[in-house]
Amino acid sequence: MNFELSDEQQQLSESVRKYLASHYGFEQRKAVIASPQGRSDGAWRAFAEMGLTAIALPEADGGFGGGALDLLPVMEALGEALVVEPLLDSIVAGRLLARTGNAAQRAALLPGLVDGSVALALAWLEPGRRYAQAPETTGARQAGTGWVLDGAKSVVVGAASAARLIVSARTGSGTSLFLVDPRAAGVTQNPSRTVDGLRVADLRFAGMQLGADALLGDAGTAQAPLDEALDFACALQCADAIGAMRYAHEATLEYTKTRKQFGTPIASFQVLQHRMVEMLITLEQARSMAILAAARVDGQGDANQRGRAVSGAKVKIADAARLISQESVQLHGGMGMTEELKVSHTFRRLTMAGQRFGDADHHLERFAALD
Incomplete structure (x- = not known):
């Protein structure tokens, strides 16, 4: 399996990261959370202008006909910035509408989803x-x-x-x-x-x-498309968690290089080096599982194979999120729990990532049942 981004994916990922760096910093995010609406209309319009709301929609509905692999680097960027706009949920609902709705239903809502005037x-x-x-x-x-x-x-x-x-x-x-x-x-x-x-x-x-x-669609026929939509959502949620874990690891690594104890950076202590390496290995393993899950969701294979890949990824990523979030807070010391530090908010993001669309226990049971 190719783990490298295509040129188009790389360009889109860089565009999203550039926008978030300049318009969605940590302080700006706190203002969005504190607002009555709890989301930024400006950010939502920008996401639509970059085509994020249209990537997973069919070309016939004004989209780009992409899939989970195309959205994976986007979700990583959103997770790294801790974006709170419900983009994932709107994308999943729009894709489900495109797959189950008739022409009139799709025409009434999907153009608005593409241009950013409608959320689902x-x-x-x-x-x-x-x-x-x-x-x-x-x-x-x-x-x-x-x-x-x-x-x-x-x-x-x-x-x-x-x-x-x-x-x-x-x-x-x-x-x-x-x-x-x-x-x-x-x-x-x-x-x-x-x-x-x-x-x-x-x-x-x-x-x-x-x-x-x-x-x-027809009454009584929606369980299979709903199951597929939730697998799609879970795979993208895994990618979001990868972005948050990457930030937690990089921020902790930078902190250990600058924090001194006994006159020397704590990054020079071998025991902490071992812990940082464990975080990195765990992150890379989790990212590989996320890529596999996205590929299985995009494929046309058996639903059981898709479900096992997604559930396996969620189990691994839930465990990785717990380890990396806890280590990042602990290695930052007391300040890792403060509201002023982004690491503490990343800890919360990763805690929720382990619960959304099924926790590790649920997906472990599902993985076994789909054998």
């Missing part, structure tokens, strides 16, 4: 069901030509800023997906903020009336 969100987690991907407590029943939606979804990233939600629900024939306006009657949002600064919301649907045009 995917609502799939349910209260009390951990990481189960098939909906159970959220259901939709037919009422005339439309549908009535009832149930609840948990920790929906970007729900408040989304023009539409894609909501998974149980119907009589299986799993179905619906386009839902998060501000329509029948939807209640309970917003909150995750430990790493993302804006999320728990949603409750009570007798929500939906038209026939809200259903994506």
Whole structure:
């Protein structure tokens, strides 16, 4: 497998990093988190102008027809800068809409996703069901030509800023997906903020009336595309974590070169050198697994092979995130826990990275079950 970036990927990655370095520094990020909206409209427009929202969409819908491997260096850059805009979730929801929606549904939303005027969100987690991907407590029943939606979804990233939600629900024939306006009657949002600064919301649907045009694809046929979308999301979440781990390692290495004890830099102490090397090896192993997961998601192979690659990567990256985040904080000493140091915020990002789209225990069980 080729682990080197193509020229196009390298150029895009450099463009994203250059923008983030000049417009999304640590202090600017703190201002975004503290704002009422919790995201930067300027950053969102810039991401769209760079084509990030269009990479994974088909060319017929105004996208570039790319995949997870094309987005991998982008997600690494976003993870390194600790970007809090719900770009990942909007990309995943848009790609799912492109794969399941009809021409009218795609035409209504995807051009806006491409130009940055529309954001989407995917609502799939349910209260009390951990990481189960098939909906159970959220259901939709037919009422005339439309549908009535009832149930609840948990920790929906970007729900408040989304023009539409894609909501998974149980119907009589299986799993179905619906386009839902998060501000329509029948939807209640309970917003909150995750430990790493993302804006999320728990949603409750009570007798929500939906038209026939809200259903994506055929009723009861959505579980396979939903599973594929969540594997795609998990692979990109792994890439985001790689970027955060890379920053944690580089920042810690630089600190050990400047922090002196007994008149000498602590980087000269052999025991600390061993720990830094372990961090680097762990990072490179995790990145290799992330690349494999992205390649399997982009491939046309067996769904079990895709799932095993993604789950294997998530287990490895969750373990790597824990080791590197803890080591980076410990080697920075007491200041590694302060609000003023980016390392402490990177620790939180990596803690959440181990939980999103399934934790290590969930994916270890899934890996074994897909054998």
